[in-house]
Amino acid sequence: MHRENPQLWNRQFWLAALLAGCSTSAELTVGPTTAIGTQSTEAVAGNAKSAQGDSTNQSPLEGKLVDLSYAFDADTIYWPTEQGFRFEKGNNGVTSKGYYYAANRFTTAEHGGTHLDAPIHFAADHDTAEQIDLQRLLGEAAVVDVTEQCRANPDYLIGVADLRDWEVRHNRQFDQVIVLLRTGWSKHWPDRLKYLGTAAFGPEAVSQLHFPGLAPEAAKWLVEHRQIKAIGIDTASIDYGQSSQFESHVILCGHDVPIFENVMNLDQLPAEKSLVIALPMKIAGGSGGPLRMIAIVRE
Structure with a gap:
């Protein structure tokens, strides 16, 4: 039976998960990357963009978030x-300090x-x-x-x-x-x-x-x-x-x-x-x- 490359899939998935957590839009476009452990979101996105020219690794995900x-x-x-x-709702409101x-x-x-x-x-x-x-x-x-x-x-x-x-x-x-x-x-x-x-x-x-x-x-x-x-x-x-x-x-x-x-x-x-x-x-x-x-x- 057919199944996609699991290593490529996992790599795409982790990047998708990271960017989804930072996105303000339901629409999501994600590309592959090689290391995301401690990188910033901007660095990861940059890696994804730079990898676009590599036809071997390129497999961008485009989709929407569903709750x-x-x-x-x-x-x-x-x-x-x-x-x-x-x-149980707390005593919520403006404090004596103004916030x-x-x-x-x-x-x-x-x-x-x-x-x-x-x-x-x-x-x-x-x-x-x-x-x-x-x-x-x-x-x-x-x-x-x-x-x-x-x-x-x-x-x-x-x-x-x-x-x-x-x-x-x-x-x-x-x-x-x-x-x-x-x-x-x-x-x-x-x-x-x-x-x-x-x-x-x-x-x-x-x-x-x-x-x-x-x-x-x-x-x-x-x-x-x-x-x-x-x-x-x-x-x-x-x-x-x-x-x-x-x-x-x-x-x-x-x-x-x-x-x-x-x-x-x-x-x-x-x-x-x-x-x-x-x-x-x-x-x-x-x-x-x-x-x-x-x-x-x-x-």
């Missing part, structure tokens, strides 16, 4: 057993809103949030669209056939990519009833959950036959709502595959060749945490 994370507020959806996001000052407080469960499931979430002695290799959180997205199947069945299980169909269509395997499962469920956010299948809270509500997820057989196939960096989905869990054993979680976490849940705007990404940056809150010992996730879409 894949929901904002955290009172409407953020959490698991029925969690209290949700709490924001404006604001400082607030928040409390949150690790798992809610757009967030990371670290491997230790379902696998003892595996990586905690701060231990995950950064290379797993950065890379090309492979977006698997199963919206039609999920529209007809809220309990749809994304199977091996769906994944193999993507590979056949795009003439490549899931190799060193971040797999993103697009079910279309984000259209229901933040309506708890439609998004979760129930508006109830508490342990008794868990059995009432209905939303699509990844079949355990498909999770097993990915970790045994493919090499993925991470996986994400636009629902509340990588396991479908009616799961009681959370087998896909167990399989993926047992193989140190980070999981991203409640991802938004997957309808704005192409099936392949967009770049994803998924950086969670760095909680020492954490089983997950809030996630700021973006994509750079090449046009």
Whole structure:
């Protein structure tokens, strides 16, 4: 199966990520470079520009930034057993010295809103949030669209056939990519009833959950036959709502595959060749945490 040169791709990606962080525009044009460790943004951009004459290395990226994370507020959806996001506004305003000052407080469960499931979430002695290799959180997205199947069945299980169909269509395997499962469920956010299948809270509500997820057989196939960096989905869990054993979680976490849940705007990404940056809150010992996730879409 076809795959682009990984060294060239990684080099392009790091420069794209650096410049994206400094850009004030959604539009981005990036060229290759050879060393970006301690250089300024201007120096990196200069290197990229000077490399334009080298046809061997030239492969500029042009694209736009897409936000894949929901904002955290009172409407953020959490698991029925969690209290949700709490924001306490400080005594913000103009101080006696004449300058404006604001400082607030928040409390949150690790798992809610757009967030990371670290491997230790379902696998003892595996990586905690701060231990995950950064290379797993950065890379090309492979977006698997199963919206039609999920529209007809809220309990749809994304199977091996769906994944193999993507590979056949795009003439490549899931190799060193971040797999993103697009079910279309984000259209229901933040309506708890439609998004979760129930508006109830508490342990008794868990059995009432209905939303699509990844079949355990498909999770097993990915970790045994493919090499993925991470996986994400636009629902509340990588396991479908009616799961009681959370087998896909167990399989993926047992193989140190980070999981991203409640991802938004997957309808704005192409099936392949967009770049994803998924950086969670760095909680020492954490089983997950809030996630700021973006994509750079090449046009």
